[in-house]
Amino acid sequence: MPRLEGKIAIVTGAARGMGEVEARLFAEEGATVVLCDVSDDAGQRVADDIVSSGRAAEYVRLNVTDEDNWRQVIGDAVAKYGRLDILVNNAGISGYDEEDNLGTTTWDRLLDINAKGVFLGMKHAIGAMEQGDGGSIVNISSISGIVGQDFLHMGYNASKGAVRLMTKSAAIRWAEAGIRVNSVHPGLMPPMAGSSANSETRNSMMTNVPMKRAGRREEVAYAVLFLASDEASYITGAELVVDGGFTAQ
Numbered sequence: 001m002p003r004l005e006g007k008i009a010i011v012t013g014a015a016r017g018m019g020e021v022e023a024r025l026f027a028e029e030g031a032t033v034v035l036c037d038v039s040d041d042a043g044q045r046v047a048d049d050i051v052s053s054g055r056a057a058e059y060v061r062l063n064v065t066d067e068d069n070w071r072q073v074i075g076d077a078v079a080k081y082g083r084l085d086i087l088v089n090n091a092g093i094s095g096y097d098e099e100d101n102l103g104t105t106t107w108d109r110l111l112d113i114n115a116k117g118v119f120l121g122m123k124h125a126i127g128a129m130e131q132g133d134g135g136s137i138v139n140i141s142s143i144s145g146i147v148g149q150d151f152l153h154m155g156y157n158a159s160k161g162a163v164r165l166m167t168k169s170a171a172i173r174w175a176e177a178g179i180r181v182n183s184v185h186p187g188l189m190p191p192m193a194g195s196s197a198n199s200e201t202r203n204s205m206m207t208n209v210p211m212k213r214a215g216r217r218e219e220v221a222y223a224v225l226f227l228a229s230d231e232a233s234y235i236t237g238a239e240l241v242v243d244g245g246f247t248a249q
């Protein structure tokens with residue numbers, strides 16, 4: 001039986017990258033997937049492609065920093081499909097400002113999208129899940145939410161560390177309500193949009209990965225799928241690293 005048979009799932013940042021792969025995998029595993037992003041053309045193309053392969057999906061614009069937008073997207077999904085079972089808070093940005101690395105513009109943007117976006121997603125998804133049979137929230141953090149990196153990436157570290165601990169607080173608070181909340185921590189992966197990592201930087205990072213290779217998006221998607229599914233029914237507040245052994249050192 002498909003692992004998400006009959007589930008209703010929202011995946012943010014689903015127009016490209018890991019979110020796209022997660023949305024495709026969820027649909028293959030029987031979920032109806034609401035793909036959300038601010039990159040409308042790409043998001044619509046992915047949703048159309050999923051539908052043309054006979055699976056259930058739709059694209060809806062969602063800027064994760066906008067609380068009214070969250071209210072509307074989750075309200076519409078519940079009105080249309082009857083409930084919400086799964087939320088993957090995947091949307092995120094990388095970035096730093098080399099010119100102004102003590103400035104707060106980049107810091108604010110990182111915290112707004114990566115941390116507040118996840119907070120708002122949990123807040124509104126939990127409201128919907130409480131009205132139903134509970135649910136599963138998977139928050140995408142990073143190894144940068146577990147170990148430090150460098151001065152330039154402190155904003156990213158702070159945002160991903162926030163995701164890691166918000167996950168645990170929500171897991172504790174809503175455990176009795178049947179809402180599980182876990183975090184996934186990818187390591188060195190294909191670069192994010194706008195990433196600073198050139199091939200020299202990536203190669204030097206690679207030497208510190210025990211498996212000596214970058215991860216594949218599917219390898220993260222399968223971890224997310226497991227935590228989203230009922231197979232993980234006794235797992236909440238956990239952090240699952242998908243990093244080729246990096247944080248084991």
Ligand SMILES: NC(=O)c1ccc[n+]([C@@H]2O[C@H](COP(=O)([O-])OP(=O)(O)OC[C@H]3O[C@@H](n4cnc5c(N)ncnc54)[C@H](O)[C@@H]3O)[C@@H](O)[C@H]2O)c1
Nearest residue numbers: 013016017018037038063064090091092142186189192193
């Ligand atoms: N790629 C990596 O090396 C890596 C490593 C660890 C963790 N992560 C995390 O995994 C997640 C996905 O990363 P990726 O590599 O697939 O990134 P990506 O840049 O390929 O895709 C991110 C998606 O999020 C969307 N997005 C950005 N801002 C948004 C907003 N305000 N509202 C809605 N959508 C928005 C983008 O349009 C894009 O489609 C992120 O949270 C990232 O921090 C990535």
